Amino acid sequence: MTTAIDRSGTPLVEMRNISISFGGVHAVDDVSVDLYPGEVVGLLGHNGAGKSTLIKCLSGAYHPDAGEIYVNGEKVTIRNPRDARDHNIETIYQTLALADNLDAASNLFLGRELTTATGLVDDARMEAETRKILGRLNPNFRKFNAPVSALSGGQRQSVAISRAVYFNARILIMDEPTAALGVEETRMVAELIDELKKQGIGIFLIDHDIHQVKALCDRASVMKNGKLVGTVEVDKVSEDDILGMIILGKQPQQAA
């Protein structure tokens, strides 16, 4: 990931001074992060550091107590997941957020069903579109008529990813996308991230694996106890520097 990212223009997303607390606990405390087109920004930190909470403010699952969100330089209000989708923000949740009792097509189009002229859902067309997109992402995918509970971890992941890709995300949030995957499938996700980058999509990647972050990300923002420790360009720091940020909350000796 050595291609230089042009950060002179308007960022795709800017989250400024975001704060949110639950029952007196500051889950996210005055955090600012940004993301440019074609860039992958890793979000790092321990469990409970506030990464997922921060990102849920962007995906519409939570509403921040304070702070502002800008998409393409314009201030936006994201009240629910639908608002986020309207700004082409798609999220792949760690839990995948799939309805296990429905098939792949129903999950892919959940909340955005294709309909016929009479307003009924067009299952045949949705299945055809699902076959197309999954054929691209995971050519081995066959079980189009089975509920997703019958699929393997990798196949379920494919469905969750296809949902983000199909609807032309400009901003993609991936919450530990490879946590449940095998080696081969992890490689597929890495390739996909590369391909999406080339299309100018910006990606927030939440991950625990420092190797992975070094390999996939352009920058990394590290959080600890709800606060932002700092944001670094991963090529300019060592893995130990990043670990120091995560564990000790210590800024690395970074060359500007």
Add this chain to the structure above:
Amino acid sequence: MTDIHAPAGPKKKSAFAALEIDTRLLGMIGAFVVVCLVFNLLTEGRFLTPRNVFNLTIQTVSVALMATGMVFVIVTRHIDLSVGSVLATCSAIMAMMQTAVAPGWLGLELGHPMVAPLAIVVGIAAGVIIGGFHGWLVGYLTIPAFIVTLGGLLVWRNVAWHLTSGQTIGPLDETFQLFGGINGTLGETWSWVFGIICLIAAWLGLLQARRARIRHEFPVKPVWAELTIGGIVAAAILGFVAVLNAYEVPTRRLERMFEARGETMPEGYTEAYGLPISVLLLIIVAIVMTIVAQRTRLGRYIFATGGNPDAAELAGINTRMLTVKVFAIMGILCAIAAVVAASRQTFHSNDIGTLDELRVIAAAVIGGTALAGGVGTIYGAILGALIMQSLQSGMAMVGVDAPYQNIVVGIVLVVAVLVDIIYRRRTGD
């Protein structure tokens, strides 16, 4: 207790597999057939007479109507214990509309053509409001549905009592009584017409589904399999109509009808009852509810929410409003069931719909609706209602005392769910 058998043996051969028939559906139909045959044997052929089949269908309608709505409620991981009481309140409102409000305030006497439609509209409106209110308490105020509807069970039963001052209200309007069963049937000709329309619609549906799959180049069933299914559907629909048409109006009743018109009955004149309007109503509701479940966004969201409420929320579905809608639909169906139940007994009584909540929940559950949510079918719930009613009527015909009937029905409910659990474990569903 051999009445409910495990679903028929799965995947016997590839020819059977090619038909792609739902094995659960097959199991339920199998159980139903076994129940019918056993009782037919025990009653020396009295169970499967046109007359008894006719009675069985009209007795099932009220519970079956509500069971279709209960499927949605249970699929979204809720429960509705108040349906019998809501039915009573809707029935009381409709009875008072006919006997007090219409003649007293609007000057419409019983028998005026506007009385029945007016009463039904007001009754259904009451059902929507009560159901929607339950849904609001559950969805927006997050009170568990079990508690809301347990309260509703007590409240609405006694609101009904209050509305009628505890009296039995009757007789009800004659047009209204057409929905009761025996007092409103299509007759032989129209029953055949309706059957043939249903048949054509079913065939067109099969054809259209096949065309859509071919257009998108999906795998399709072999032609012989489609034809076999088409044939089974035809036999089922036409056979049902034929049986109902074989139930003839008793000669004495016909004579009275002719006398009432000032005519004399011609020698050898016969007339068949045919399809009851209440059953027609159930068929229409079943079709509409199936379309809602399978082909509309609302249905898709109901099942998605039942399968994973968080995922549904994250997909932008307003699950709170969805809860209101689901309970409002339940309310509408309670009101429609109230029309059928009240007109079947030709009057409103205080105990109307008592214990129906248990029959309705049992019908949905026997029909394969999972209490864990996310799984259930409309046709399953109707079959479940039919199986329960067959057991009850059959035992009554054999001469089993009512308390023993309830013991059997209770055991059957538990065993049916056990069979379902074992089936799911085996198939890995």
